[in-house]
Amino acid sequence: MKVLCVAEKNSISKSVSHTLGGGRVTTRNSSITFVKNYDFTFEFSNWGRCDVTMTCVAGHITGVDFPSDYRWGRCDPGALYHAPLQVQANGTNAQKIADNIKKEARNANYLMIWTDCDREGEYIGWEIVQEAAKGNRNFTVDTAFRAQFAHLERNHVLHAAHNPVRLDKNAIDAVRTRMEIDLITGSSFTRFLTGFMKNAIHYLKDGDIISYGGCQFPTLGFVVDRYKRTKRFVPEDFWHIDISIKKIGAGHSKKTDLVWERGRLFDKLAVLCLYQNCVNKDNDRARVQSLQTKPTSNWAPLPLTTVELQKDCSRFFRMSAKDALDAAEKLYQSGFVSYPRTETDSFPAAMDLKHFIQKQTPSDAWGQYANDLINVPGKFRQPRGGRHDDKAHPPIHPVAFTANLSNPTQAKVYEYIVRRFLACCSHDATGSQTTLKVKWGTESFFTSGLMVKELNYLEVYTYRHWSSSNREIPAVEPGEEVKISKAGIGSGKTAPPPKLTETELIALMDRNGIGTDATIAEHIEKIIARNYITKSKERGTTVLNPTSLGYGLVEGFSQIGFDSISLTKPFLRKKLEDKLKMICDGSATKPQVCQEILDMYREAFALANQNKRLILQCCEDAERNA
DNA sequence: GCAAGGTC
Numbered sequence: 001m002k003v004l005c006v007a008e009k010n011s012i013s014k015s016v017s018h019t020l021g022g023g024r025v026t027t028r029n030s031s032i033t034f035v036k037n038y039d040f041t042f043e044f045s046n047w048g049r050c051d052v053t054m055t056c057v058a059g060h061i062t063g064v065d066f067p068s069d070y071r072w073g074r075c076d077p078g079a080l081y082h083a084p085l086q087v088q089a090n091g092t093n094a095q096k097i098a099d100n101i102k103k104e105a106r107n108a109n110y111l112m113i114w115t116d117c118d119r120e121g122e123y124i125g126w127e128i129v130q131e132a133a134k135g136n137r138n139f140t141v142d143t144a145f146r147a148q149f150a151h152l153e154r155n156h157v158l159h160a161a162h163n164p165v166r167l168d169k170n171a172i173d174a175v176r177t178r179m180e181i182d183l184i185t186g187s188s189f190t191r192f193l194t195g196f197m198k199n200a201i202h203y204l205k206d207g208d209i210i211s212y213g214g215c216q217f218p219t220l221g222f223v224v225d226r227y228k229r230t231k232r233f234v235p236e237d238f239w240h241i242d243i244s245i246k247k248i249g250a251g252h253s254k255k256t257d258l259v260w261e262r263g264r265l266f267d268k269l270a271v272l273c274l275y276q277n278c279v280n281k282d283n284d285r286a287r288v289q290s291l292q293t294k295p296t297s298n299w300a301p302l303p304l305t306t307v308e309l310q311k312d313c314s315r316f317f318r319m320s321a322k323d324a325l326d327a328a329e330k331l332y333q334s335g336f337v338s339y340p341r342t343e344t345d346s347f348p349a350a351m352d353l354k355h356f357i358q359k360q361t362p363s364d365a366w367g368q369y370a371n372d373l374i375n376v377p378g379k380f381r382q383p384r385g386g387r388h389d390d391k392a393h394p395p396i397h398p399v400a401f402t403a404n405l406s407n408p409t410q411a412k413v414y415e416y417i418v419r420r421f422l423a424c425c426s427h428d429a430t431g432s433q434t435t436l437k438v439k440w441g442t443e444s445f446f447t448s449g450l451m452v453k454e455l456n457y458l459e460v461y462t463y464r465h466w467s468s469s470n471r472e473i474p475a476v477e478p479g480e481e482v483k484i485s486k487a488g489i490g491s492g493k494t495a496p497p498p499k500l501t502e503t504e505l506i507a508l509m510d511r512n513g514i515g516t517d518a519t520i521a522e523h524i525e526k527i528i529a530r531n532y533i534t535k536s537k538e539r540g541t542t543v544l545n546p547t548s549l550g551y552g553l554v555e556g557f558s559q560i561g562f563d564s565i566s567l568t569k570p571f572l573r574k575k576l577e578d579k580l581k582m583i584c585d586g587s588a589t590k591p592q593v594c595q596e597i598l599d600m601y602r603e604a605f606a607l608a609n610q611n612k613r614l615i616l617q618c619c620e621d622a623e624r625n626a
Numbered sequence: 627g628c629a630a631g632g633t634c
Contacts (some may be wrong), residue, residue, distance in 0.1 A: 008633080009632090009633060010633095010634090011632085032634090033634085034633090034634055035634095057632090057633085058632080058633045058634060059631075059632030059633035059634090060631065060632045060633080062632075063629095063630095063631085071627095071633095072627060072628065073627090077628095080628095083631095090632095093634085114631090115632095120631060120632055121632090123631090123632090124632070175631080178630075178631080179629085179630075179631075181629090182629040182630050183628085183629055183630085184629090185629075186628060186629030186630075187628045187629070188628085189627090189628085189629095190628040190629075191628060194628080195630090196627085207627075209627065209628070211628065211629080212628085213628085213629045213630070213631085214629070214630075215629080215630065216629080216630095329633090329634085333634080341632095341633090474627085515630080516630090516631075516632095518631075518632070518633085519631065519632090520629065522630090522631095523630090
């Protein structure tokens with residue numbers, strides 16, 4: 001018997017082949033350099049010993065598109081809402097990959113899909129079945145087997161090979177629904193906007209595109225939203241009572257500044273009254289309410305996800321999300337780190353983490369730490385686990401050591417991935433927090449100091465700082481009277497919200513379900529390329545601002561006042577995502593969801609058509625006010 | 627020429 005296995009990418013195909021083939025694997029090249037065909041034998045519990053060929057795709061093979069009658073310029077953009085759709089290969093490479101599957105399927109008895117175990121993976125599995133069926137009519141979605149695996153640990157992979165299931169048709173439908181909705185809505189609005197705006201706005205050049213996308217617009221919306229809050233901000237005056245105390249009878253002991261428990265008030269008269277009350281009641285004496293020392297800790301980080309990697313590289317190294325992901329991708333292809341696109345923030349219990357720590361011991365910089373982690377009893381700690389699991393990839397971790405990365409960006413990202421990994425296998429930092437609370441008149445004041453005891457993970461995770469405060473807290477007893485050495489009323493103004501950073505934007509997109517780990521960086525780059533936002537350095541930090549075009553579009557779309565949806569807010573994408581989940585669990589169908597979502601868009605499209613003048617006006621106003 | 631999602 002012969003089995004054809006197909007994975008989503010070569011790295012999986014290679015790894016699974018070597019696990020199943022027990023080291024006896026022969027490699028054949030295909031017409032695409034990064035797609036190999038691996039031949040070996042394996043004893044399946046269902047089929048006995050079989051000849052196996054394992055190959056791969058490189059993500060999706062096909063995409064949906066409109067037939068030629070509906071290409072740009074050949075029809076009214078509104079006609080796209082009832083256009084037929086066709087499936088076609090994503091270019092010549094995809095066609096070669098498809099042909100390879102067709103050829104390898106010809107004399108196979110069984111087809112086993114080894115794509116990632118997520119929604120897109122189910123759909124890619126369906127695409128693979130379509131290609132295999134062209135070479136072998138026995139293969140259908142109902143006869144294809146599906147290996148279920150979440151990582152590449154040997155026993156887990158063997159279990160997956162022995163216990164295949166079927167492809168999940170609901171998940172396949174859900175992905176197809178997303179594809180069709182994104183294509184129709186994106187293309188209709190993009191053609192519409194580009195069509196009427198390109199001649200009406202003077203700074204647009206021939207070939208400029210005013211695009212709409214279900215992820216692009218909410219991303220732009222976040223940037224505009226923060227910009228508006230910053231612009232509109234009116235500072236407010238506030239006041240607070242400040243006091244300093246001294247232990248009585250301690251000679252030249254230092255004074256200790258305390259913070260008012262109420263923080264600050266926006267009513268000057270009220271603060272004056274409270275202050276006067278205190279002076280009248282207690283004059284220059286206050287009483288210690290409590291002095292407490294509690295153990296505290298600073299938590300080691302969770303295992304690393306893509307979004308965290310991008311946020312941290314942006315924060316620590318001022319790297320763009322795209323540069324960080326590109327560097328991680330290169331490191332992965334070079335075999336230094338694990339797969340860099342993952343949402344999973346806990347390691348599988350069976351994974352041998354010390355094996356990967358061991359690999360880092362040759363390093364001059366962190367080798368000693370890695371060595372201690374393995375050899376000093378009690379140093380290693382099984383990492384805490386987060387609540388995210390994409391069921392497809394483990395957290396990002398180093399798999400091999402290198403000290404020779406000539407590319408500085410890759411070197412930084414590699415070092416970060418290693419330090420983060422060693423840190424999450426370490427104990428939390430510990431310390432103690434002392435808090436002093438004092439009552440003066442009717443008001444309470446406090447201060448606290450930190451004493452760091454053990455750095456633990458912070459020794460290797462040099463990006464985070466946590467140190468003992470040099471504030472001195474006097475040795476006083478509860479109930480003890482202390483002297484007020486200074487008292488007064490301080491004032492200040494509230495500060496505007498800070499400009500949006502890329503780190504914050506990534507976090508907003510992640511929290512609101514805009515894009516995925518692999519695409520968040522692309523959406524940001526896309527709206528920069530479209531001239532909707534700019535990235536600029538202000539006082540040492542990189543911040544994001546809308547252009548007048550981006551601002552005008554968001555303003556125009558929000559002034560149109562769509563009934564049920566806002567195209568510049570994240571809720572519509574969230575709604576689509578919820579509906580896709582319903583398709584997956586069987587509580588909705590593809591036709592229902594397409595109809596419901598596309599009806600909303602059709603309505604929005606009609607309204608936008610009636611309000612071209614308004615959109616242009618908003619863009620002009622934005623330019624004038626810039 | 628348009629989207630978003632995979633991956634190289």
